[in-house]
Amino acid sequence: MKRIIQKLTVAACFVATAFTVQAQNADEVFRAAGSPHNPKVQISFNRYYTAEGLAALGKKIADAYPNLVKRVSIGKSYEGRDMWMLQITNFEKGDPDRKPGFYVDGNIHSNEIQGGEISIYTAWYLTENYGDIDFVTEMLDNRIFYIVPTINPDARNNYMQEPNTGSSPRAGMIAMDDDQDGLFDEDLPDDIDGNGSITQMRRKSPTGNMIVDPQDPRKMIAIGVDDNVPADVVRYEFLGQEGIDNDGDGQVNEDPHGYYDPNRDWAWKWQPDYIQRGAYKYPFSVPENRAVADFVLAHPNIAGGQSFHNSGGMILRGPGAEEDLSTYNRADIRIYDAIGEKGEKILPGYRYLTVYKDLYSVFGGELDWFYGSRGIYTFTNEIFTSFAYYKNNEGGRRGGNLSYDVDSELLMGDAFEPWKTFNHPTYGEIEVGGFKKNFGRATPGFMLEEECHRNMAFTLYHAYHMPNxxxxxxxxxxxxxxxxxxxxxxxxxxxxxxxxxxxxxxxxxxxxxxxxxxxxxxxxxxxxxxxxxxxxxxxxxxxxxxxxxxxxxxxxxxxxxxxxxxxxxxxxxxxxxxxxxx
Known part of the structure; x- marks a missing residue:
């Protein structure tokens, strides 16, 4: 029987506003262990929210719990959006500025969106469970949390609302001239099929080196040097990401959003762009980072910190570069190890790693500024790992089929845009299709609440071990x-x-x-x-x-x-x- 799949637009996936819903009657609810049983603020954690959506949710939490939450703007983004922070503690007990403080942020990179939802979940969970769960009550009586769901609101919105791939744009919204022709961002990728995602272009070609997988029309198979392809089998060539030659220079997509990386902007071991690609003008030349730094400098009570990125399922500590190895001495590494190794238990499939040793060198990273400049024990979590799909590590043994299996078996075909014909002004008749931008790096909706809860649990464990x-x-x-x-x-x-x-x-x-x-x-x-x-x-x-x-x-x-x-x-x-x- 032919399977009929209802297709949702990407815009529907990124709902900006949560509807106000009254709490249900107590006799209609049976409490699940560890979760708010009848929350004042109803939030769906199976979707993602724009910067304005996160701000609206934060306001609802603050309005519902005025004794536990103060909502403040710590600064403005490049495009003038407020950077909203939720300060969460029992404001009726003790001086909040003198309690040990824990700082949380997400979404420094535009497409690394889960941190926004994890941050809001943390604020929601703490407030809804105060007075019900002793651990939460004790935490808010004796600690204060400073939570900024997105520190890159402009680029978060661009990723969600404009055509992009799953990996673009990484930076903020400051225009740059990547192809050095004196023009800025004049030849961005184009969403030529209008589905909200930048997918791939392919074209039939007698000399092409790809064919369609006869078992699965979504897939392309590379032709090997010894393969004998029958004459009646159509060959294809890939033409790259969707796009046209906007500036008439004979190239397609050669000047995308300018490449600077806000996580190369922090004033610790900073290096200029010609040494480390992605650095901007000087340390803290990005206004969003400057706002965070000013807040942290003004709050010496902050003892722990957590930032959320994606992806790969990692709990990262510094140093970011081997040149900074002496900064982290043995005594502090023992503390990092104890918390990080507990994180591996709380977050199945995640690995506790060191940035420079297990990934690559990072100069001017937020993680190192928090620790190196302020002495704050800080982790970065790279959210989501393919382990989560089937609760095993078989992804690498599926012969490149994992994404296709997940699309068909778990997401009912919603992650892949089927190939369709398009008349391209330069290439002629082509086909456009591929995986949508909300798949791969972003946690699927049905898994998102678990992702939020586990990362929050790790954050609370870290915060628990601030000085007492x-x-x-x-x-x-x-x-x-x-x-x-x-x-x-x-x-x-x-x-x-x-x-x-x-x-x-x-x-x-x-x-x-x-x-x-x-x-x-x-x-x-x-x-x-x-x-x-x-x-x-x-x-x-x-x-x-x-x-x-x-x-x-x-x-x-x-x-x-x-x-x-x-x-x-x-x-x-x-x-x-x-x-x-x-």
Whole structure:
């Protein structure tokens, strides 16, 4: 029986606005473990949203949970769009600026879109589950999340709304002259069949080196040197991506959107374009990146960071280049390893890798700026892996058939545009067809919510291990003569110290302060070895001791010699570890 497949336009795949739907009656819902059972904000996570769509969803979340969310613009894009951030914490408990902060962003590359949905999912999940799931409640009581779903809103919209391939445009929307003819973006690929995707062109040719697969009309088979092709079998030649000669220079598609890469723009080990293709004028010459950097510089409480790219199923840490290898020392690599290896468990099919060693060199990358310049433990996840299609690693053993199998078996033919005839002004009669732009790099809709949840779970695990300080023990000893010795133990029961090694090396952030009030302090000291009584005295301002670092899964001891009676207060003041008082 002939299978009839309803074709949806690409525009329908990228719905820009989520309709407001009232929560269902409680007796109509049976809760699934780990998910909001009757959310105030109804969002479909089986589709992608434009920049305006993400902004609208963020506003709905902020409006629904004003005590948990503040929505702010951290800057403007090149084309003037707001860069919306959702700041998420329990704003009624503690000073939000003094809580350990975790920064999240997505979509620095235009076609790497899943980060937008993962970011919105994270905001949605945290707010909808506050008060229902203890882990979430504790996180928002004691931490703050800074979530920017897209830091490249202009190019996100271009990818979704204009004709593109699955891999274009990578950059932002600043025009450049790629073919050096004095004109900018004047010969872009053209969507000659009007389906919203730039697919492929082929032409019948007696000297062509391809034939149609007799078992599957979607596929082309290369003719080998020893193959005997019958005379009645039609040969084809490929003509590249869809397009025409817009500028009349005898070439097709030779001046696409200018190639600059916003992930080569960050002010850490930056290199110019002639050394590393994709760099723009100078570090932070891209306005979107400058806005992020200004925010991070103004928020020293940020201890962890996460950015989302696609694809390949990778959890990446720096360094981006071997030349920067010494930046990441052994102590911090142990922390990265512990979190990254947990990520491999949370994200089946993903691999924990190092950028320069396992991929290629990157200079001026966001990942390295966050860590190298600010001492923030940061990962980049490359979203989606073919493992997800059939929950195995057989993709590479399918003889190049995996995409075709997925199209027919899982997507019912919706990923491939069938070949159709077109009268080309230069090439004459040709055929146009191939995989649509929303397939390959972008997670299919039915898999997207799982992708969002697993990547969020990894993010929350990372955020959980930001410093968590407590004054775990206070001991008093009477010294006579009206003097008393007070010894306090300050514990950190998470993986991250209050200062990364890079922070300590370059003194990026101020020391931690441990102070005592309510008594007259005669002397103050850090206890180096309690068993042997080794201390280091701070002679200036002894009531406010400066501690270089409070280690992860560790502690520091401090001691004061004081006079006076009555109650006293001990306060720990750490930029990344927060405020603790006892």
């Amino acid at each position: 300080l407590s004054i775990s023990n206070v001991e008093e000893k009477d010294l006579g003569g009206g003097l008393k010795e007070i010894t306090a133990t300050i514990s950190n029961d998470r993986l991250m110290p209050t200062h990364a090694s890079q922070d300590l090396k370059y003194k990026i952030e101020r020391p931690d302060y441990i102070s005592i009030a309510g008594v007259d302090v005669q002397a103050g000291m850090i206890v180096e070895d309690a068993d042997f009584g080794v201390t280091t005295e701070q002679k200036v301002n002894p009531a406010k001791l400066e501690v270089a670092n409070i280690p992860g899964d560790g502690f520091v001891k401090v001691r004061w010699i004081v006079s006076g009676k009555g109650k006293y207060t001990i306060t720990v003041d750490s930029a990344k570890g927060g405020l603790v008082t006892k």
